[in-house]
Amino acid sequence: MTNNVEKSSAHVEIVPATCGHQPLLANLLELYIHDFSEFLDVELGPDGRFGYPPLHLYWNKPGRHPFLAQVDGKWAGFALVKKGSEISGNENVWDVAEFFILRGYRRQGIGTQIAHQVWRRLPGMWEVRVLESNVNARDFWARAVATFIGREIHPVRVETGGKRWEVFAFESKRV
Numbered sequence: 001m002t003n004n005v006e007k008s009s010a011h012v013e014i015v016p017a018t019c020g021h022q023p024l025l026a027n028l029l030e031l032y033i034h035d036f037s038e039f040l041d042v043e044l045g046p047d048g049r050f051g052y053p054p055l056h057l058y059w060n061k062p063g064r065h066p067f068l069a070q071v072d073g074k075w076a077g078f079a080l081v082k083k084g085s086e087i088s089g090n091e092n093v094w095d096v097a098e099f100f101i102l103r104g105y106r107r108q109g110i111g112t113q114i115a116h117q118v119w120r121r122l123p124g125m126w127e128v129r130v131l132e133s134n135v136n137a138r139d140f141w142a143r144a145v146a147t148f149i150g151r152e153i154h155p156v157r158v159e160t161g162g163k164r165w166e167v168f169a170f171e172s173k174r175v
Contacts, residue, residue: 010071012113014079014121017066019059025066026055028078032100039131058082065122069101069114076110077101079118085127087158087167094126094172112144119148119172126172132157132164141168148172 017025033042033050045051058066063083069076080098084091096118101111119126128145130137138155145168146152155166 010108010110011073012076012110012117013070014067014114014117015070017058017068017078021066021068022055022059024075025068025078026052028068028075028100028102029055029098031102032078032098035100039134067114067118069110071105071110075102076105077114079114081118081122087127087129087160087165090125092125093169094122094124096126096128111140112147115141115144116148123172123174126168126170128168129158129165130155130168132166138166145170 029052030050033052036042037050042050058064058080065081067079067081069078077100078098079096079100082095082097083093085093085095086097096115099111099115101114105111128141130141132138142152142155149170153168153170155168158165158167
């Protein structure tokens with residue numbers, strides 16, 4: 001597998017998001033959803049924002065973990081993780097519900113480092129699903145998973161809810 005991503009020498013870390021981080025996360029979600037509007041039919045609300053109605057659940061529902069990403073102490077993105085598969089229905093699988101790295105930090109290995117930190121923090125079975133039409137994201141996740149588990153795996157293609165997904169399934173072992 002070719003890797004055309006530079007390795008960053010920056011200090012990269014995930015920070016568990018608190019309730020006080022909710023406005024920051026909501027703002028980052030706007031950028032994320034804007035990027036996603038290329039692949040999904042999303043519309044702005046009357047206030048000019050996309051919104052993310054389930055955001056509050058990350059502080060009010062068990063099995064949900066919001067993380068913010070920092071690079072050299074500056075906000076760079078986020079990962080929203082929840083217990084329970086959107087594809088198989090398996091309640092014991094960790095699901096990468098949403099994942100976003102600001103454009104200025106992409107293609108430097110930062111997203112991969114963030115994903116690896118999340119997977120190490122929450123050991124167990126994982127599913128990472130990506131829209132089939134989002135080729136860049138599919139390639140990113142293929143590299144990130146392969147470097148994490150030490151081998152390439154092929155995603156399973158699934159259609160559900162009128163959307164076509166590619167799903168990477170793997171295990172993160174307790175260190």
